[in-house]
Amino acid sequence: MPSQRDVRNRIASVQNIRTITRAMEMVAAARLRRAEQRIEALRPYAEAIRRMTREAASAAGEVRNLPILAVHASDQRAGLLLVAGDRGLAGAFNSQIVRAGVAAGRVHEAEGRTPLYFASGRRPASSLAFRGLDPVAAFTGFSDRPSYADARRIAQRLVAAYVDGEVDRVEVFYNGYVSPISQVVRRETLLPLQQASVMGGEDDAGDGASSSAEEPRRRGLVEYEPDPGEILGRLLPDYVEVSIYRALLESTASEHGARMTAMRNATENAGVLIEDLTLQMNRARQAAITQEILEVVAGAEGVS
Amino acid sequence: MAHTPFQIEVLTPDGEVLGGEAEMVSTRTSLGEIGILANHAPLLGMLEPAELRVYRSEGEVLRFAQSEGYLQVGGNRLMLLAQEIHAPDQLDLAALREQLAEAEQALAAAGEDSERRRAALRERRRCQVFLKVAEGAAS
Numbered sequence: 113m114p115s116q117r118d119v120r121n122r123i124a125s126v127q128n129i130r131t132i133t134r135a136m137e138m139v140a141a142a143r144l145r146r147a148e149q150r151i152e153a154l155r156p157y158a159e160a161i162r163r164m165t166r167e168a169a170s171a172a173g174e175v176r177n178l179p180i181l182a183v184h185a186s187d188q189r190a191g192l193l194l195v196a197g198d199r200g201l202a203g204a205f206n207s208q209i210v211r212a213g214v215a216a217g218r219v220h221e222a223e224g225r226t227p228l229y230f231a232s233g234r235r236p237a238s239s240l241a242f243r244g245l246d247p248v249a250a251f252t253g254f255s256d257r258p259s260y261a262d263a264r265r266i267a268q269r270l271v272a273a274y275v276d277g278e279v280d281r282v283e284v285f286y287n288g289y290v291s292p293i294s295q296v297v298r299r300e301t302l303l304p305l306q307q308a309s310v311m312g313g314e315d316d317a318g319d320g321a322s323s324s325a326e327e328p329r330r331r332g333l334v335e336y337e338p339d340p341g342e343i344l345g346r347l348l349p350d351y352v353e354v355s356i357y358r359a360l361l362e363s364t365a366s367e368h369g370a371r372m373t374a375m376r377n378a379t380e381n382a383g384v385l386i387e388d389l390t391l392q393m394n395r396a397r398q399a400a401i402t403q404e405i406l407e408v409v410a411g412a413e414g415v416s
Numbered sequence: 417m418a419h420t421p422f423q424i425e426v427l428t429p430d431g432e433v434l435g436g437e438a439e440m441v442s443t444r445t446s447l448g449e450i451g452i453l454a455n456h457a458p459l460l461g462m463l464e465p466a467e468l469r470v471y472r473s474e475g476e477v478l479r480f481a482q483s484e485g486y487l488q489v490g491g492n493r494l495m496l497l498a499q500e501i502h503a504p505d506q507l508d509l510a511a512l513r514e515q516l517a518e519a520e521q522a523l524a525a526a527g528e529d530s531e532r533r534r535a536a537l538r539e540r541r542r543c544q545v546f547l548k549v550a551e552g553a554a555s
Contacts, residue, residue: 150430153432156432157431157497158429160486160488161486161497164460164497168460171460260428260429260430264499268531268535272532272535276531276532333458334458334459334460334490335458335459336460337446337447337459337460337462338447338462342446343460346484347486354429
């Protein structure tokens with residue numbers, strides 16, 4: 113049986129842990145709110161880019177032979193971008209991405225493609241290296257607060273890898289943000305760009321129906337500087353950047369949500385532990401007192 | 417003389433930079449300088465890094481460093497999208513010089529006619545223009 117002092121020390125250390133986990137929960141909650149706002153702030157920009165891409169594409173008519181749209185003749189190397197965090201203590205947030213990515217990599221291998229990993233976040237980078245699957249490129253140091261420039265760096269690297277023939281397709285894995293307590297692993301094909309998802313697809317804006325009805329008429333009236341094909345050539349990579357930025361922002365919100373939940377659980381567990389230990393300490397104290405009384409009584413009886 | 421104001425919307429991935437009305441907006445497309453007044457013909461333009469000027473009125477001109485982006489005019493509304501838009505006094509000269517040096521290095525390392533080379537060229541262009549806008553504010 114541990115002594116009273118041992119138990120008291122443990123209670124003190126668990127109390128310290130609880131203070132820290134509670135602080136981390138609070139920090140995560142504050143950052144989560146900011147991350148949610150940034151997802152909201154991106155939406156109008158992302159929708160405008162999409163709308164312009166669609167308009168430029170329909171004006172360009174026959175979409176020209178843009179390398180970013182071209183499906184490679186050989187499909188031998190699959191690029192997998194795993195987006196997670198720089199830090200742990202966030203439940204399954206990091207591990208479920210690595211697990212999903214590596215599982216997908218195995219499927220690619222079984223189908224005769226070599227998987228090439230790209231990592232965003234220190235955690236997936238080190239987990240991959242630990243499994244002997246060294247990432248081709250790792251982007252780290254921003255998972256708390258990604259900037260558009262970070263997304264652009266990743267997008268440029270991936271687009272270059274695709275256009276220069278290093279990979280034949282690119283998929284991204286990230287934690288989609290559903291709510292503060294719910295994150296789901298999302299898997300999206302980034303490249304080759306799905307013509308259907310960029311050009312056609314459902315309209316996200318309400319004015320979709322009217323604008324598509326007007327398009328043939330409008331096409332002749334709108335001036336393009338330079339010609340629509342050239343604009344499209346730059347809009348498409350930007351579309352990829354925006355897609356990656358959205359993934360980074362959602363991942364960040366998910367990370368803070370997951371950490372908040374994990375830290376709340378840890379705080380609650382610490383409370384339960386403290387209760388148990390306090391009970392144990394009281395028992396130990398009571399046992400010591402009983403022991404002393406017994407000794408005194410036994411001593412007194414011996415004298416009489 | 418005062419011009420007719422029209423609605424503008426200036427967006428970046430991090431939210432709206434500017435809204436409301438303006439009398440004139442000037443920036444640079446890939447074909448050259450452009451100034452937009454009210455009732456401009458419908459236009460979709462690709463923007464180069466430039467100094468963006470928004471004329472709220474005769475006396476009030478807002479200046480920004482603007483990266484590559486897009487400009488759409490239609491229905492007497494202007495929408496301008498750019499990856500980055502900063503007021504000149506928010507620019508960090510030291511950081512920009514560093515980024516410029518990085519772009520030069522990337523350019524030197526990139527292969528002939530590769531996608532990486534084109535990216536480095538664009539990054540260098542952005543740094544040069546931003547530096548110019550920042551220095552314009554300093555002097």
